[in-house]
Structures are given as C-alpha cells and as structure tokens.
Amino acid sequence: MRTLAIETSCDDTSIAIVTNDRWVFEVEKILAYSQIAEHQKFWWVVPELASRLHSEKIIALLQTIGLEEIPNVDFISVTTEPGLPGSLVVGKTVWFELGAFYDKEVVPIHHILGHMFSILLERKLEDLQFPLVILTASWWHNDIYVVEDGEKTIEGDYTTFMFAWFSVTKVWWTLDDAAWECFDKVSRMLWGPYPGGVRISEKASKGKKNQLVQFKRIFLSHDKFEFSFSWMKSQVTFLLEKLNKEGIELDEKLICDIAYDFQEAVVEVMAKKLIHAGEQFWAKTLALAWGVSANNRLCEITKELLEKKHKEIPLFIPAKKLYSTDNWAMIWVVGLLSKRK
Numbered sequence: 001m002r003t004l005a006i007e008t009s010c011d012d013t014s015i016a017i018v019t020n021d022r023w024v025f026e027v028e029k030i031l032a033y034s035q036i037a038e039h040q041k042f043w044w045v046v047p048e049l050a051s052r053l054h055s056e057k058i059i060a061l062l063q064t065i066g067l068e069e070i071p072n073v074d075f076i077s078v079t080t081e082p083g084l085p086g087s088l089v090v091g092k093t094v095w096f097e098l099g100a101f102y103d104k105e106v107v108p109i110h111h112i113l114g115h116m117f118s119i120l121l122e123r124k125l126e127d128l129q130f131p132l133v134i135l136t137a138s139w140w141h142n143d144i145y146v147v148e149d150g151e152k153t154i155e156g157d158y159t160t161f162m163f164a165w166f167s168v169t170k171v172w173w174t175l176d177d178a179a180w181e182c183f184d185k186v187s188r189m190l191w192g193p194y195p196g197g198v199r200i201s202e203k204a205s206k207g208k209k210n211q212l213v214q215f216k217r218i219f220l221s222h223d224k225f226e227f228s229f230s231w232m233k234s235q236v237t238f239l240l241e242k243l244n245k246e247g248i249e250l251d252e253k254l255i256c257d258i259a260y261d262f263q264e265a266v267v268e269v270m271a272k273k274l275i276h277a278g279e280q281f282w283a284k285t286l287a288l289a290w291g292v293s294a295n296n297r298l299c300e301i302t303k304e305l306l307e308k309k310h311k312e313i314p315l316f317i318p319a320k321k322l323y324s325t326d327n328w329a330m331i332w333v334v335g336l337l338s339k340r341k
Contacts, residue, residue, distance in 0.1 A: 003332045083111055121318065
C-alpha cells in the first residue's frame with residue numbers, strides 16, 4: 001500500500017509518501033518546512049503565526065513533492081488531533097480538498113500515535129517484540145505507554161484503547177512540565193536561543209562535574225512512573241540567583257557545566273523511569289520517541305543502564321533524527337497500520 005500524509009499540528013509543515021510492502025515501511029519522499037526561525041524571536045510557538053505559515057507553505061510543498069503522485073496513492077492521511085487548532089485546520093482543509101478532487105479515501109490520524117509508531121520507519125514490523133514500553137516526550141507531553149500485540153488489558157487504574165490490532169495503555173504522564181519545555185526554558189535562563197534542546201546538548205557536551213553545580217534528581221517515587229520537571233527549572237533559577245549574590249561570573253565554562261549537570265539530571269530520571277516501567281510490564285522492547293529521542297545523551301544512558309541490567313531487551317529509537325520531529329512519514333505509518341487491521 002502507498003499513502004500520502006500531511007502533518008500541520010504545530011510548527012512544522014510536512015508532507016511524505018510512504019509505502020508498506022510486506023510490513024516493511026519505506027519513505028519514498030518527504031518534505032518539511034520548519035517555522036523555528038519565525039518563532040524564535042517570541043520564544044514560543046505563536047499559534048496565529050503558525051497557522052498562517054502553514055497556509056503559505058503547504059501548497060508549494062505539495063507541488064514540489066509532485067501533484068502527479070497523488071492519483072497513484074491508495075489513500076491520504078492527515079493529523080487531526082491533538083495540536084494547535086488553527087494549524088490543524090490547514091492540514092484538514094487541504095486533506096479534504098485533495099480527497100474530494102482525486103476521489104481518495106481520507107484517514108484521520110492521532111498525532112501521538114504517529115510519534116509512537118515512528119520507530120517503524122525504515123524498519124520491519126517483525127523487528128518489534130511485544131510488550132513494547134515506549135517513552136514519548138515533546139514540549140507538552142511526557143508519557144509512558146505499553147503496547148501489546150492483540151487485545152489485552154493491563155491490571156490497574158489505566159486507560160487502554162485499541163489501535164489497529166494493538167492494545168495501547170497509557171501508564172503514566174508528566175504531572176507538570178514536560179522535559180523539552182524544561183530544556184527550552186533553561187536554555188533561555190542561560191542566554192541561549194529557542195528551541196533549547198539542541199543548545200543545551202551542545203553546551204553539555206563541553207561541560208563536566210562542578211562542585212558549584214549539583215542538581216538533585218527528581219524521581220518523586222521510585223515505585224511509580226510519574227514525571228515532574230518544574231522543580232528542575234527552579235533548581236537552575238536558585239543556582240543562578242546564588243551565583244549572582246556571591247559575585248561569581250556566569251562565563252562560558254560555567255554555562256557548559258550547568259548545562260551538563262542539568263541534562264544529566266533530566267535524562268537520568270527519564271531513562272530509569274522507562275526501564276523501571278519495562279521491568280514492571282515485562283517489556284520485550286523499549287523505545288524512545290518524539291523530540292526526546294533526538295537527545296544523544298538520553299539514548300546513551302538508557303543503553304548503558306540496559307546493558308547492565310537487561311542485555312536481552314533492545315532499545316528502539318527513530319532511524320533518523322528527522323523522524324523524531326513532527327513529520328508526515330510517521331502519520332503515513334499510522335494510516336497504513338489502521339488500514340491493515
């Protein structure tokens with residue numbers, strides 16, 4: 001099967017063509033326009049600006065990928081939730097018009113499912129072993145899901161829903177700020193740009209342990225999987241106030257050391273929570289998805305901990321950094337899976 005997918009949930013306009021041949025998912029074409037440069041001066045994604053830019057760019061992207069390709073796809077997929085309402089409207093409008101004009105079936109896709117199954121891009125479905133325990137994290141979301149092959153229910157106060165032939169259970173989520181929101185705001189505290197994830201990682205790679213910088217790891221509970229990162233921001237705020245009172249200059253070296261320990265504190269909690277959830281729910285595969293999966297240090301720590309405790313459990317991350325972002329290819333994968341129930 002072959003599908004065209006559209007993604008306009010936030011600040012990336014993305015279109016792709018994906019094929020599924022014997023459950024091998026391959027990306028034929030993918031184009032994306034990132035709005036980061038336009039939003040940087042506001043230190044936030046501005047909803048009205050985002051929807052306007054989607055409207056300006058989406059037709060040009062379709063023309064570049066080739067309108068002649070559309071008659072040859074089996075159906076069209078589009079993100080319908082969750083996301084910025086104005087941005088979603090742009091994608092849904094184009095999706096509806098294309099479906100009507102080319103007489104193609106249109107399939108609505110849940111954005112978070114797209115990120116969860118982005119780990120299948122350029123892989124075989126048979127590579128996954130179930131139960132799969134997956135951590136998804138973006139600016140708004142920080143969740144752990146258990147995915148089972150078939151209709152199964154996890155005991156406890158959890159919500160399970162069926163997608164295609166998979167049982168998907170959300171076992172915990174962030175109680176306040178998500179990790180990537182925390183990265184962005186700490187980057188701003190350290191005089192860095194938006195988005196802050198890449199900048200914090202770059203500075204952290206040049207930093208090291210420093211007696212002046214010792215952030216606590218916020219686990220809340222070692223028996224449950226809830227996340228809380230608001231206190232991480234507070235720790236950075238208190239440290240900067242303390243340094244200022246003591247007349248200690250915030251030079252490049254100290255910024256790198258702060259970024260280093262901050263990143264270590266955040267990713268250590270995420271990695272340990274994921275592995276602990278994997279242990280409790282008897283995972284045969286662990287995975288990282290969404291923006292979090294682009295953080296090299298998180299991937300390294302998770303692999304290191306798995307190597308010590310559970311060598312037999314593989315860790316899946318998206319095959320390319322692009323697939324960690326909002327992209328059409330992941331929406332197509334979910335569309336293809338939904339068509340092969």
